[in-house]
Amino acid sequence: MLFGKYHIVIFKEGRSGSRNLHLRGWLGLAACLLVIALVGCNIWLWREWLENRHLEEDLATAQRVAEEQRRQTVSLAERITAVSRDLLRIQRFDSKLRLMMNMEKDPAEVGDGPGDFSRTYLPLHRQELAARKMQDFLGRLSEATRLEEVRQQDLLRALRENRNILASMPSIWPVTGFVSSSFGGRTSPFGRGGQFHKGLDISNRMGTPVVAPAEGTVIMAGRDGAYGNSVEIDHGGGIVTKYAHLQRATVKPGQWVRRGEVLGHIGMTGRTTGPHLHYEVRLNGVPVNPMRYILE
Numbered sequence: 001m002l003f004g005k006y007h008i009v010i011f012k013e014g015r016s017g018s019r020n021l022h023l024r025g026w027l028g029l030a031a032c033l034l035v036i037a038l039v040g041c042n043i044w045l046w047r048e049w050l051e052n053r054h055l056e057e058d059l060a061t062a063q064r065v066a067e068e069q070r071r072q073t074v075s076l077a078e079r080i081t082a083v084s085r086d087l088l089r090i091q092r093f094d095s096k097l098r099l100m101m102n103m104e105k106d107p108a109e110v111g112d113g114p115g116d117f118s119r120t121y122l123p124l125h126r127q128e129l130a131a132r133k134m135q136d137f138l139g140r141l142s143e144a145t146r147l148e149e150v151r152q153q154d155l156l157r158a159l160r161e162n163r164n165i166l167a168s169m170p171s172i173w174p175v176t177g178f179v180s181s182s183f184g185g186r187t188s189p190f191g192r193g194g195q196f197h198k199g200l201d202i203s204n205r206m207g208t209p210v211v212a213p214a215e216g217t218v219i220m221a222g223r224d225g226a227y228g229n230s231v232e233i234d235h236g237g238g239i240v241t242k243y244a245h246l247q248r249a250t251v252k253p254g255q256w257v258r259r260g261e262v263l264g265h266i267g268m269t270g271r272t273t274g275p276h277l278h279y280e281v282r283l284n285g286v287p288v289n290p291m292r293y294i295l296e
Contacts, residue, residue: 080137080138080141083141084141087141087144087145087148090148091148093295094148094151094152165237167214167215167259168214168215168216168235168236168237168239169214169235169239169293170213170214170235170239170241170281170290170293170294171213171214171293171294171295172211172213172214172259172260172294172295173202173213173294174202174210174211174212174213174241174243174263174277174279175202175204175208175209175210175211175266175277175279176204176208177202177203177204177208177266177276177277178202178203178204179200179201179202179203180201180202180203180276181197181200181201182197182200182291183197183198183199183200183287183288183289183290183291184196184197184289185197198280198287199242199278199279199280199281199287199290200278200279200280200290200291201276201277201278201279202276202277202279203274203275203276204266204275204276204277205266205275206247206265206266206267206268206275207247207265207266207267208265208266209262209264209265210231210243210246210262210263210264210265210266210277211259211260211261211262211263212233212241212257212258212259212260212261212263213241213259213293213294214233214235214241214259215235215256215257215258215259216233216234216235216236216241216256216257217233217234217254217255217256217257218231218232218233218251218252218253218254218255218256218257218263219232219233219234219240219253220232220253221249221251221252221253222249222253223269224244224270225270226270226271227242227244227245227270227271227278228244228245228246228267228268228269228270228271228272229244229245229246229247229248229249229264229267229269229270230242230243230244230245230246230249230270231243231246231249231251231263231264233257233263238283238284238285239281239282239283240281240282240285241279241280241281241282241290242278242279242280242282243263243264243277243278243279244270244277244278244279244280245266245267245268245269245270245272245275245276245277245278246263246264246265246266246267246269246277247264247265247266247267247268247269248264248265248267249263249264250262250263250264250265251263251264281293
């Protein structure tokens with residue numbers, strides 16, 4: 001019966017005649033199945049729409065959260081970098097003090113510390129990897145901090161035992177200004193090739209006060225050839241400082257001076273190309289870099 005043949009006659013009201021349709025039973029079944037399939041698809045699509053209609057809102061929320069996490073990561077990286085720089089500065093300061101106390105190597109041999117965190121980690125896009133690397137970095141920073149605390153305790157004990165040593169160390173700048181020529185090799189300002197510069201040239205206006213960077217005894221104050229008007233101070237322990245090209249000296253040989261006391265004023269006496277102070281530090285008669293003693 002299902003697959004039998006059917007003859008359908010259709011009459012239209014108000015008109016004569018009719019139409020005849022010849023159908024097989026399976027066509028009706030197919031039509032029913034098609035209708036059922038369409039209804040089922042519509043129901044499925046409706047349920048999917050109901051379940052996924054919040055996806056856009058959830059995606060926007062996730063993007064906002066990711067952006068906030070990125071900002072927090074950048075902020076944390078900048079803070080860690082600042083702490084790293086502060087720790088490195090403290091380590092260098094510590095090394096200079098230890099050098100002055102004959103406890104440590106030259107500050108130039110101090111390492112560069114943990115490094116710049118922002119350059120190393122900020123480009124990372126995967127948050128979990130960035131967080132893991134931050135934790136590693138913080139662990140190393142914590143270890144370096146604990147080690148520095150131990151070193152500082154050793155230094156404090158040494159300073160208590162040698163309180164007078166630091167007072168006689170030339171640890172401050174003798175004059176304000178900018179360093180126009182550093183310690184070491186340089187091109188001669190008088191156009192005669194290279195030469196070894198025995199100190200620092202610190203430039204400033206004529207008459208700028210020059211002060212003693214540490215206490216000591218004035219052993220020379222007067223004219224000294226190409227150095228012009230000069231002052232030399234014996235700080236003890238084999239350390240002698242020299243101040244050259246002064247406009248005039250305000251101390252006399254044999255005078256005891258304290259740190260910060262005015263020795264003279266910047267001038268252009270002697271062999272010089274402009275107003276500046278030539279500042280030397282000698283250790284047992286040998287010129288050394290004054291920067292190794294200056295606590296910045």
